[in-house]
Amino acid sequence: MRKPLIGLTVFVVLAALVAGVGYWLTRPDEVSAERPEGAPAAGSCWNVNEKVAETAFPWPGAPVDCAVPHTAEVFFVGQVDRRLAAKAARANGDEAKLQQNLMYAQARRGCTSLASAYLGGDWHTARVQVVADWIKPASTGFFGCALVQAAAPASKRFVGRTASLRGAGKGGGLEIGCVARDGGGEMTYVPCEEPHEGEFVGTYRITPPDAPFDAEKVRATATSGCTQAATAYLGGSRGDLRSGYVGPTTASDWLGSDQTYACYALTTGAAKLRGSLKGVGTGPLPH
Template identity: 70%
Template sequence: MLAAVTVAVVGVVGGVYWLTLPEKVSAERPKGTPAVGSCWNVDEGHAAGGFPWPGAPVACTAPHTAEVFLVGQVDRELAAKAARSKGDDAKVQQALMYAQARRGCLAAAPMFFGGDWHASRVQVVAAWIKPAGSGFFGCAAVEAVGPASKRFVTRTGSLREALKAGGLGIECVARDGDNGMAYTPCDRPHDGEFTGTYTITPPNAPYDAAKLGSTATSGCAGLATSYVGATRTDLRAAYVGPTSANDWLGSDQTFACYAMVAGAEKLRGSVKGIGAGPLPR
């Protein structure tokens, strides 16, 4: 089953300052805060390490992998409370910070991209701006190699409203050796095809691993049946989305769904509307 982290907020709250931390953390942005609209030629490892990223920003017309589209700060009282807390309470407060940062990035992403980014080859990278205890975070847009991939595509153009122009929609996916799945056109040999997105409701539903898995599978199976035009045993439903407790926290509970071939033989063509007919081989 495909399962991927769609968005990750990296880093944890810094040290605990029992005697000196005020009721609210400072609203002053840390020194390493990136500029909104800046583009960076940063690899996946450094992107996951939080801001400031190494090097300097580059022109968005030059080769780059990430584009910062939002800088925000979680609730200042919450950040201060997290820094004062200890033990399990500290974990709870840090989790609440994590959720706020994630929601901030996800809420802004559709407007930045110009559409539903879950149906495209883009991802959102969210990271704390050091020191993480300040509660500041940055959100960056990247084009990914595949739905479960942490590898970025090097681009020479902005992703701002890029979905309005088309060309970034998901078509099909193919196995990419030890790297999982990679996006590919459906006229090339592939293992599965994108069938749509499915959102689990209600918003802010509590995490339940077993229920989440069965609900996502059922929802994506329904999409696959409608997309193909029949229920088939030679295709199976798969999904990409927030499948762990960590990823579920603050997520928008949306999954990208795929119809995957059940056997090892590749598909060569779209399965859309084929009904009970032969698979395109």
């Protein structure tokens, strides 16, 4: 789910005024709790590309066995508050956008809050991303949550798998280690034994939950929090490394997020690192 839901059905009065008033008075306060036919099964695996994974369910094709090549694994199917969904369907203009944003936030928050339990470890510290998509018709408020293995921090490029992500967060080889720039300049995940420019040092969460988005304050707070995380990981502060982070930096990304940032210690020069920075203190960097 990359953008707030828009374009819900607009109801118009098609008969006489009296009939129209009667219609509005009998509108349901809640949408149906019946799951749409296109809803995927929790635990199902899908071999879809990055573009398809951004679209609403049902995805094209059929689920595949998680032991054969695939890219995405559905771990939860849910529904936002049914009264909220009904209110969004009745609204118009700016009010409709507001209610749809609230629906989006609920769905996204549900996915991010449940992902770690399915993975068996904090998903923020693993090389995975959470995908949240509506299930058609989106006006019912049903949504599906999936996990994908990612090639890089904040990357839309998926890594194919031949094993389930259920319980793979501990001992499954998905821990974030180090990052290096590829030929296109994008930071990708690499083992710390290989030449690299940075290393994952932990996470930082901005509080309070549901805080209003302010780009400058978010940038300053995330930078400060990740600098603290890097200092603790290194065992001291130093001038030849800087902190970096990956997390929500726009209003749309912030909406419904858990306000958590993955923190990195990054080189300030051209020299590559080789080996871990953990506990390096003020000693020489591993080259």
